Amino acid sequence: MDTPPEAGPKLRQVVLDTEDARGLAEFYRRLLGLAYRPGDEPPPPGQPDERGRDWLVLRDGDGEGVGLAFQQVERAPRPTWPGTGQAQMLHLDTTVGSAEELRRQHDRALELGATVLHDRFDDPEEPLYVFADPAGHPFCIFVA
Known part of the structure; x- marks a missing residue:
């Protein structure tokens, strides 16, 4: 008889480092039809985007699936796949x-x-x- 796998951590989100957290979040929000986690939405026009300069999270409609997060970094080398050089790390x-x-x-x-x-x-x-x-x-x- 098979024994059930041991319970482990639940995957919550995949995080992408980026030099433009808001811009990349908007790309995936539109591409995948996701929604911002409450509080991560873009600010009204003309207002500073403090969250967009740090960390943003997108989720599916019910908020239960694996999310996609964006972490602002100063420098994020672009992968060179399918060529050699900078590995893609994940896709x-x-x-x-x-x-x-x-x-x-x-x-x-x-x-x-x-x-x-x-x-x-x-x-x-x-x-x-x-x-x-x-x-x-x-x-x-x-x-x-």
């Missing part, structure tokens, strides 16, 4: 249900400021694109 995987939706999300990602790092749209087993977000962090959108 985000996102999925869509069809090749048609993948095409639509490809166009949305580009409109929001992403760049394509790798195009594997024609792969019959797993069509995908690898993008870099505006700060250079790689992320994938693929059909699952």
Whole structure:
């Protein structure tokens, strides 16, 4: 008989270092349809953005899923993947249900400021694109 795995910490969020926490949070908020944690929303126009210069968190609608956080840093070297040099350290995987939706999300990602790092749209087993977000962090959108 299998024994249940030992309970461990619960994954709360993935944190991306960035030189522009508000800008990167806005990119992922729009791309993934997430919402700011209460208190992390952008301030009214003309007001200082104190939180945007430190730490921001995005969550799904019910606030229960794994969040995406953004930590302001002075310097964040851009990954050079797929080339050599600066490793990517991690990347985000996102999925869509069809090749048609993948095409639509490809166009949305580009409109929001992403760049394509790798195009594997024609792969019959797993069509995908690898993008870099505006700060250079790689992320994938693929059909699952």
